[in-house]
Amino acid sequence: MSEVINENEVKTEKMSDDELLDKLAYTKKRYLTPKEIAAYVLVNFGQKNLSQFISANKDFFMVQFMGLSTTANANINLFSTIYDAVDDTVSGLIIDRTRTRWGRVRPFFILPLPVWILGGLMLFSAPTITSSAGKSAWFAAATIIYGLGMSYFNAWNLMIYNITPNTTERNNLITTTKFVELFGVWLPSFLPILVTVLPKISPVFSMQGIYSGFATFMLFFAAIFAVFGFFNIRERVPMRSREEINEVSVWQSFKTVFRNRPLIIIILAEFFNNFKSVGSNSESYFWLNNTGSLANASICGIFTGIPNYVMVPFAAKLVRKFGARATAIGAGLFGFGAYGLLYIIGYHPFGATFEDNKIFNLAFVIIMLTICGLPNKIIQVCNPILTADALDYMEWKHGMRNEALVTTVQGYFIKLAGAITGWLSNMVLTWIHYVPIKDGLGNAIPNTDPSIQKGIWLIFCILPALARGLYGLSFILYPIHGRLQQRLIVELAEKRAAVISEK
Numbered sequence: 479m480s481e482v483i484n485e486n487e488v489k490t491e492k493m494s495d496d497e498l499l500d501k502l503a504y505t506k507k508r509y510l511t512p513k514e515i516a517a518y519v520l521v522n523f524g525q526k527n528l529s530q531f532i533s534a535n536k537d538f539f540m541v542q543f544m545g546l547s548t549t550a551n552a553n554i555n556l557f558s559t560i561y562d563a564v565d566d567t568v569s570g571l572i573i574d575r576t577r578t579r580w581g582r583v584r585p586f587f588i589l590p591l592p593v594w595i596l597g598g599l600m601l602f603s604a605p606t607i608t609s610s611a612g613k614s615a616w617f618a619a620a621t622i623i624y625g626l627g628m629s630y631f632n633a634w635n636l637m638i639y640n641i642t643p644n645t646t647e648r649n650n651l652i653t654t655t656k657f658v659e660l661f662g663v664w665l666p667s668f669l670p671i672l673v674t675v676l677p678k679i680s681p682v683f684s685m686q687g688i689y690s691g692f693a694t695f696m697l698f699f700a701a702i703f704a705v706f707g708f709f710n711i712r713e714r715v716p717m718r719s720r721e722e723i724n725e726v727s728v729w730q731s732f733k734t735v736f737r738n739r740p741l742i743i744i745i746l747a748e749f750f751n752n753f754k755s756v757g758s759n760s761e762s763y764f765w766l767n768n769t770g771s772l773a774n775a776s777i778c779g780i781f782t783g784i785p786n787y788v789m790v791p792f793a794a795k796l797v798r799k800f801g802a803r804a805t806a807i808g809a810g811l812f813g814f815g816a817y818g819l820l821y822i823i824g825y826h827p828f829g830a831t832f833e834d835n836k837i838f839n840l841a842f843v844i845i846m847l848t849i850c851g852l853p854n855k856i857i858q859v860c861n862p863i864l865t866a867d868a869l870d871y872m873e874w875k876h877g878m879r880n881e882a883l884v885t886t887v888q889g890y891f892i893k894l895a896g897a898i899t900g901w902l903s904n905m906v907l908t909w910i911h912y913v914p915i916k917d918g919l920g921n922a923i924p925n926t927d928p929s930i931q932k933g934i935w936l937i938f939c940i941l942p943a944l945a946r947g948l949y950g951l952s953f954i955l956y957p958i959h960g961r962l963q964q965r966l967i968v969e970l971a972e973k974r975a976a977v978i979s980e981k
Contacts, residue, residue: 509642509714515651517710518641519658521587521634524703526659528598531666531696532624533755535689536601537904538762540617542914542922543686544604550614552904558621562629569629573636580708583640586633587708594627595697602693604686631704638862639869640713643974645967649797652862656855657790660783665696667779670765674773677921685921715974737876740868743956744861747806750948751857753898753941763907764938767925768825769832774840782848786855793859801963802867803956806860809853810950816850817943825935853946867958867966874970906937 537555540546576582600620607613642648669692676683736742765775796805825843828835910933915923958966 507644508647509644510647510651514641514711515654517707518637518651519655520703521637521707521711522655523658523661524700525631525634527665528696528700531669531693532598532601534666534761535669535693539602539604539686539689540613541904541907542916543689543920544607544613544617546613546617547610548904548907548912550610551617552901552908554614554618554621555904556901557618558625561622562625565626565629569633573630573633581640581713583633583636583713584708584711586630587704587711590627590630591701591704592627594624594631595701597621597624597627598693598697600624602690604690634704634707637711637713639866640715641711643715643971645866645870648866649794649863653790653794653859656793656859657787659858660786660790660855665699667776667783669776670762670772670774671776674771738868738872740864740871740956740958743952744865744868747810747949747952748861750952751810751945753945753948760906760934760938763912763934766922768931768934769840769843770836770924772922777840778844778847781844782851785848785852789852789855790859793856796856797859797863801959802860802863803953803959805856806864806953806956807950809856809860810946810948810953812950813850813853813857813946814943814950816846816852817939817946820846820850821935821939821943850942857949864953864956864958867963870970871958871966874966874973902937902941906933909933 537551541548541551573582573586576585578585597620600616601624603620605616607616638648638652641651669689672692673685673688676688677685761775762772765778766772793805796808800808823842823846826832826834826839827842828838832839910930912930912933913925915925917923
């Protein structure tokens, strides 16, 4: 390998400026139309809205309103992750080998819609089931059905690697997508206000009914944009034929993935970063029990989301100046320091309890969470850029991409982290003896036990801090930067141009 790299270095060094520009012509051409950009952005907008809503609320809904025990919820999440690992292997291989007149990825924008819509509706339904076994069976079935649909629909994520071979155009589309995505996170943030205010206006509105109605809206909202994307997006990166795909065994495909060092680093970093979701999963419990009202979550969301509108274009500038690798390292270490500081200070520095000087304590928490959240969009911009570079590296070095299989392997580790965090998020409630409390109308009210509040605060801060720090440190080992990245771009453009000329 070292001999090949040295030869390529010499070749690149001897190449004149005119020759270099000629080789890069294929990657500099503009491909995307405004309508296509809008379609891709809207698919992402709908899916990210739905994903945020589901991940933040499904466990809380099942425990608080359906009455599922926290232990049962933890075990179901662990089981569904094991199931998803098997399902994702099959779906990844199917997606990689799909060849249709509409492309390889586009059909999966619409084919899985009925499945994940059904599963999502079940997740936020609370049928009258009295037995613990019946409640567990319902939630397990809903989780599996929703996960099955999403394992195929998530193929749309592969479109960013195929929509254009122009890396600058691709990176600009990623940044634009992340900026528009910011407007989407406002929709789920209104839910805590609705479930707090509407039941007080009229008993016709119940918290449970509001959660179910909001879930229905979010599911069909995402589905409409998925259909729009199917009809308005194209795939452009040249792919191997079905015959060439069949010549490579499944085992060879897996070996290629695991021999891709940049990809392994990304998988490791994402594995660590996903432990932050423990804090996200505990948000509803924190706002309800530690601060006294779910409405505080919406108030906080309004302010913490504002800096993101600056951070997305700022992230693009950081990537252009320092590269995606260095930017990811810095973002991770910053997040570690911010969350650690927040835990040390606490959530009620202006009194013995949060209620003492409530306004000042809430303002402090909002300011600190805003600071903690500054790296969020930077990381979300860096991740797809670094993954795209790793896929280009695979194509450059091994002559194949296997995006679906790559995302399947990534999914294994992400879901492994998700299984651990999902299990831990619920088990910590069991360990601190958390018991959901309701009023006479079935609406949630705070549990003010100090030991329970301390446990919730611990999980709310410490694991996100560790997740961010380990994420940043992982990319110290990421090799695609500097001269290696320049050589990769030039030689891959040459290979793709040759493939196109043969067709």
